[in-house]
Amino acid sequence: MRELSASLLEWYDHNARAMPWRTSPADRKAGVLPDPYAVWLSEVMLQQTTVAAVRDYHRKFMALWPTVMDLAAAEDAAVMAAWAGLGYYARARNLLKCARVVVTEHGGVFPDDYDALLGLPGIGPYTAAAISAIAFDQPATVVDGNVERVMARLHDIHKPLPGAKAELTACAKDLTPMQRPGDYAQAVMDLGATICTPRNPACGICPWRDSCDGRKAGSAPDLPKKTPKKKTPTRLGIAYVGRRADGAWLLETRPETGLLGGMLGWPGSAWDDNPQPDAPLDADWIKLAAEARHTFTHFHLRLTIMYADLPIEAEPQRGYFIAQQDFSPAALPTVMRKVYDLADVTR
DNA sequence: TATACGTGGGT
């Protein structure tokens, strides 16, 4: 066990991926730990999201709100707008809740232990372990998709996920060292992200190649097994893009919960098999030639786009006008930005 | 335990 963690840390010393919210292995050895706020922000953004997608958002958030106190004091709409395009918007809502709890109940200082972190909004088992290990060098065990894959291969476990989760977690826990646990946590994930990849793993240059049961059995590239998922259905909908004579756009803030909760969007119908017209006000709505197509995690969506020029005195039953100079399509979730782009081009 | 919840990139 100790030899495995030691060899991985040796590998990590020379192969750590550079990320703005990290401190280098050399710095960490000198006792320099990263800013817990920056780590927390990065870990929430990285939930089910690639490092490449996160970089610019993390930089933007750190520039807009350099401390957890700044973020806690931010306007909800500003945070949602800044998160637009990154997906899984419940993360942004919980991010704000968490920042405010840290300020009001923890004096603006992030707790350093797993259990306290686990109690905060938007922080689950993975993120609690990641923050305590990476930001505070506590011996917590991170189990993300990378770690699951690495453990399944190392021990040649064929039981499919998610059922195998507990077993894989136990394996990961056994390997977690008391020395440099923060570096170790990042090292296993880096190993999974760069060597022990889902397809075509680079077993030949893996620091654990001589200990890997999956490699010995020849099954490593096929692990972990996963229970098959059903295919995604298609839903239909109608979106209404209204523009007032002074250039203002008719938008709405979506309900706090559910899909795209709390985000800005175009008023529209429900999204289902047979959407009914549901214009936000009476107007000469024109059906545009192009429809917006978008795929969410659990369904495909095809949106019919209706457009109307609206009089200056228009009084919509739903939504509100945003002046042209106050509106940025970048503040829209991607599906809504697609609608905007099509309306802009097709009209 | 199962489902809802985004998006972009890779194959």
Added chain:
DNA sequence: TACCCAAGTAT
């Protein structure tokens, strides 16, 4: 085109 996948969490 149609999957799969990415440093998961909440319910």
